[in-house]
Amino acid sequence: VQRLAADGRVIGMVGPLYESLAKSELPVANAAPLAMVSPAVTDECLTREPADGHCGGLKARLRPGGGNTFFRVVTTQLDEGAAGADLAFRTLGKRQAFVLNDQSPFGQAVARAFADRFARDGGTVVDPSDLGAFDPGQPPAFGIRVDRARASGADVIYFAGSAILAAASLRREMVARMPQVPLIGTDRLANSQFAKSAGASARGCYYTVVGPYPPRIHEAASVGRAYRQTYGVDIASASLAAFDATNLLIAAVRRAIDDAGGKLPSRLDVLREVAKTKNYAGAMGVMSFDSDGDTSLKLVTAYQWLAATEPRGQIVAQLTVN
Structure with a gap:
């Protein structure tokens, strides 16, 4: 530069x-x-x-x-919180959310974004006092938290943080105690190491990634066709x-x-x-661009892990945060 x-x-x-x-x-x-x-x-x-x-x-x-x-x-990545809330409420039909965050600046900010959006959508964040703050420096042990979520009637758990192994541990506890309840997280859960660590428990986990999913965007169809004709592969996000x-x-x-x-x-x-x-x-x-240079078009894509052996999750929804 x-x-x-x-x-x-x-x-x-x-x-x-x-x-x-x-x-x-x-x-x-x-x-x-x-x-x-x-x-x-x-x-x-x-x-x-x-x-x-x-x-x-x-x-x-x-x-x-x-x-x-x-x-x-x-x-921005903070819109993953709002997108995760829309995924839970509008796409998956969930109404009672339990939130966990790793107390990092990112974790706390995205947890708050999820909680605010979920409430605005019409859902309820159960046990919202500290948005499920936990210490990522300690060995992950989420049994008590999952029991509390189950007792509170939670039908979805949102993980706001970057600790992949902690998220996998949480998911294993969820499958043992409330197997029908999905876990939603940010793009940190897109890492295949999360799925491998979660093992069979990975199925039923969702994550969001900032950006478009070209096949789900009507305006991108002609560009996608031209790209495929030129390069022989589908256009990536x-x-x-x-x-x-x-x-x-x-x-x-x-x-x-x-x-x-x-x-x-x-x-x-x-x-x-x-x-x-x-x-x-x-x-x-x-x-359009606002005065800070940020776009008005806030696209976030949601994926679901179907198996720990897959390199990535499968597309669930193209979300627009507004």
């Missing part, structure tokens, strides 16, 4: 793809100033400063120039998001060129056009 920023011919870029790169690249692009449109990063702290303070002012530190130059076409990020940036550059009378626009001209994106009709759907 430093080389791109030093080249005056570069007036916009697609990326970054990873949170770790974003934290080092954003300050460079911001000082340039160079518009960045990411198709992948989901860390809420890149664009937000939640009220609980868990981001520690990162958003401001990544913008030494003061203004915003970063945009993304996928939503990341590729569809990258397609939209690229074309959205091209559209902004085109508008900036028109405003410049056909001449090469400045970086600021392109940045302004990207920031003004409203109701852009992409392959994933219609999206």
Whole structure:
């Protein structure tokens, strides 16, 4: 990015793809100033400063120039909490949720997002006092928690955290005590190590992943066909998001060129056009950017583990958080 920023011919870029790169690249692009449109990063702290303070002012530190130059076409990982609630209430028909969280900033934030959304949908979070906080540093033992969930009448359990082995232990306890009750978690449960550790108990577990599932999106059909004809494989979620990020940036550059009378626009001209994106009709759907650079199109995909021997779960639903 430093080389791109030093080249005056570069007036916009697609990326970054990873949170770790974003934290080092954003300050460079911001000082340039160079518009960045990411198709992948989901860390809420890149664009937000939640009220609980868990981001520690990162958003401001990544913008030494003061203004915003970063945009993304996928939503943040915190929307997995709301999507998990919609999955439980609207898709699976559950009404009584028991929540567990590992007390990490992410775990607490996504647990709260789930609880708030589930209540808004019309469900009840049973035993909500601490949203099921547990110590991930201790050996996982969830028997008492599962018994409490069963006694409370819970018909779904939500796991908010990153401890894969703890989640697997929880699931095994659930199968032994309340086998008909599903477990829902975030993309941390997408790891095949979770399914292997849970063993036969993995069946009946659901997880959410930020981003689109192309076969379930009507607008993506023509792009998917062209991609398959060209590359011989189905278009992946990341590729569809990258397609939209690229074309959205091209559209902004085109508008900036028109405003410049056909001449090469400045970086600021392109940045302004990207920031003004409203109701852009992409392959994933219609999206706009807010003042922080976040998209209005909040797509999250839900999957279910059917067997521990599978490399990944099976698609359940394409969810839109609004």
